[in-house]
Amino acid sequence: MSKSATIKAVRGMNDILPTDSALWLKVERICAQIFSQHSYAQIRTPLIESTHLFARSIGADTDIVSKEMYTFADRNGDSLTLRPEGTASTVRAGIENGLFYNQQQRLWYVGPMFRHERPQKGRYRQFYQIGVECYGWSTPDIEAEVLSISHKVFQTLGLGRTNLQINSLGDSDARGRYREALVKYLSDCKEQLDEDSQRRLETNPLRILDSKNQDTQALLKEAPSILNYLSEESAKSFSDLQLYLNDLGVPFTINSKLVRGLDYYNDTVFEWVNEDFGAQSTVCGGGRYDRMVEQLGGKATPAFGFAMGLERLVQILQEQEADIAIEGDSADVFLISVGASARRQMIKLQSNLVSAGLNVQCHMGEGSMKNQFKRADKSGAKIAIIIGEEEAEKNSANIKILRRTDNPLAQQAVLQNDAPNMVTNLLKSL
Ligand code: HAM
Numbered sequence: 001m002s003k004s005a006t007i008k009a010v011r012g013m014n015d016i017l018p019t020d021s022a023l024w025l026k027v028e029r030i031c032a033q034i035f036s037q038h039s040y041a042q043i044r045t046p047l048i049e050s051t052h053l054f055a056r057s058i059g060a061d062t063d064i065v066s067k068e069m070y071t072f073a074d075r076n077g078d079s080l081t082l083r084p085e086g087t088a089s090t091v092r093a094g095i096e097n098g099l100f101y102n103q104q105q106r107l108w109y110v111g112p113m114f115r116h117e118r119p120q121k122g123r124y125r126q127f128y129q130i131g132v133e134c135y136g137w138s139t140p141d142i143e144a145e146v147l148s149i150s151h152k153v154f155q156t157l158g159l160g161r162t163n164l165q166i167n168s169l170g171d172s173d174a175r176g177r178y179r180e181a182l183v184k185y186l187s188d189c190k191e192q193l194d195e196d197s198q199r200r201l202e203t204n205p206l207r208i209l210d211s212k213n214q215d216t217q218a219l220l221k222e223a224p225s226i227l228n229y230l231s232e233e234s235a236k237s238f239s240d241l242q243l244y245l246n247d248l249g250v251p252f253t254i255n256s257k258l259v260r261g262l263d264y265y266n267d268t269v270f271e272w273v274n275e276d277f278g279a280q281s282t283v284c285g286g287g288r289y290d291r292m293v294e295q296l297g298g299k300a301t302p303a304f305g306f307a308m309g310l311e312r313l314v315q316i317l318q319e320q321e322a323d324i325a326i327e328g329d330s331a332d333v334f335l336i337s338v339g340a341s342a343r344r345q346m347i348k349l350q351s352n353l354v355s356a357g358l359n360v361q362c363h364m365g366e367g368s369m370k371n372q373f374k375r376a377d378k379s380g381a382k383i384a385i386i387i388g389e390e391e392a393e394k395n396s397a398n399i400k401i402l403r404r405t406d407n408p409l410a411q412q413a414v415l416q417n418d419a420p421n422m423v424t425n426l427l428k429s430l
Pocket residue numbers: 084085086087115117122123124125126127128129131132133261262282283284285286287288289304305306307308309310311312
């Protein structure tokens with residue numbers, strides 16, 4: 001690369017630009033508020049973890065661990081990995097900090113995750129997840145709470161055409177028996193399976209249910225259903241969850257072929273799938289993972305959670321032109337000054353206006369009055385405050401309401417010290 005060549009972002013990693021970031025913030029704020037209304041506390045974990053963490057929790061045979069992780073040796077030769085998801089890190093942090101010991105926890109997180117996948121619409125190599133994880137409850141009431149939270153988020157955002165699918169993967173006994181039945185069923189038609197599924201028949205047969213290949217899906221039509229292999233306890237829990245969801249008015253469909261891309265789940269799993277977005281249409285996925293805490297060295301603790309993909313969620317909202325009120329990031333007040341001492345006073349006035357709770361934009365650098373007024377108009381501010389050389393001598397300023405032709409106060413003089421109060425009241429009347 002020549003020295004002057006422009007440097008681009010790494011493939012599959014995106015900048016979130018000012019045109020989109022207001023919507024991102026809005027989505028994150030709505031989530032944070034709904035989580036906190038349900039008594040969830042935020043946890044922040046490092047972006048980098050020891051590689052073993054993911055191999056031991058997500059499963060060595062999964063796509064994520066076998067081919068998608070950003071793994072590297074650090075300067076000490078330790079194998080580290082950029083986190084591909086947030087659940088394993090949350091469990092690691094919980095064990096390390098004694099959060100699970102005789103306690104129940106409702107946690108949430110947000111942040112970038114990394115997977116070396118083939119980039120396409122809705123699938124990136126760095127992407128954001130916002131998720132919740134609950135520890136210490138084995139009952140379906142917590143599952144209903146978590147699903148209701150995801151539903152509330154989507155409702156509040158006005159997300160349309162996005163449907164909840166649920167399934168139960170049962171306990172490991174049930175999965176063992178089901179796996180046997182599925183392998184038996186599929187072995188008879190092994191030759192007709194796609195290449196990936198043939199390989200999975202040996203390594204991870206349940207993932208075949210998830211195949212995107214149409215011929216494979218056709219073969220699966222008559223395949224045995226995992227729901228017929230559940231223990232009494234799992235079946236009861238799954239049907240209780242459905243009762244709760246009905247009570248809550250959260251619509252769902254049962255999809256007995258729903259398996260997840262990570263190996264740590266048992267019993268309830270779920271996904272929210274958008275009808276229009278194309279191949280990468282799952283906006284949110286999660287489920288129960290009761291074995292992970294023990295697998296990672298803690299005392300056995302039941303766990304349930306989900307993660308939403310924020311790029312997908314934001315893109316779908318944009319495509320649906322969802323009607324979300326985004327707080328204007330335009331200023332209330334635009335400050336104009338002419339001359340050196342006026343400039344000094346303007347900088348101080350900006351600070352005082354901000355302390356009074358106002359959104360302020362200052363013209364910086366040189367510029368004629370005419371030019372500064374043009375910028376004030378463009379800024380979207382409702383009010384301009386002007387300090388010229390004359391005003392500077394008297395510590396005063398002129399206040400002008402922008403974008404109103406019927407303006408009775410063309411310009412009104414005010415002492416700079418009184419400006420914060422005056423502007424606050426004026427804004428209320430506009
Ligand atoms: P996941 O299904 O792998 O689950 O990811 C959750 C969501 O993250 C997906 O539904 C999708 O919206 C988004 N996502 C995943 N990969 C990408 C990508 N390459 N580009 C853009 N978005 C993506 C988990 O990660 C589990 N940790 C969820 C969970 C939490 N289970 C229990 N607790």
